[in-house]
Amino acid sequence: MADRQGGQSRRTRQQRGPLSGSLILNRLQKHRPSTCQVFGMIALAISGGILLLLTALTMTATVIGIMVFSPFLIISSPIWVPFAALILFVVAGFLSMFCFGVVAVAALAWAYRYLKGFHPPGSDRVDYARSRIACTASHVKDYAREYGEYLHNKVKDAAPGA
Incomplete structure (x- = not known):
């Protein structure tokens, strides 16, 4: 039992300390990729290379096309x-x-x-705006009626015989 605990403490000290060569190899062996992952990476590298080649060819053709057709575009x-x-x-x-x-x-x-x-x-906003407009129109009508009576009384005071 004591040997087992001592072995575990040595292992944890190794893992916490600086990485040694054997520890790196052990970690690589634990995380080695499967064959499916290897073939996937190879396919990714090949398709990426092909796309990079096509990009370079397209860019080259575009530059050559601009150089060839620029005089025609300028003249026409x-x-x-x-x-x-x-x-x-x-x-x-x-x-x-x-x-x-x-x-x-x-x-x-x-x-x-x-x-x-x-x-x-949005119909609630339309209803609210309609009610506000109706309320404002009612206030304006009442104000105009009161102001009209006020002006009518002023005219009577200015000209009593009128």
């Missing part, structure tokens, strides 16, 4: 620039028309649901 730019601007405006017009149409349909659908009493999202 008086044709391309107005054409590109025309295409840009046409596409922007159609996109804005589509977006405004979608917004109009959504607004009409919301208003239809609101008027039918289905209480769509």
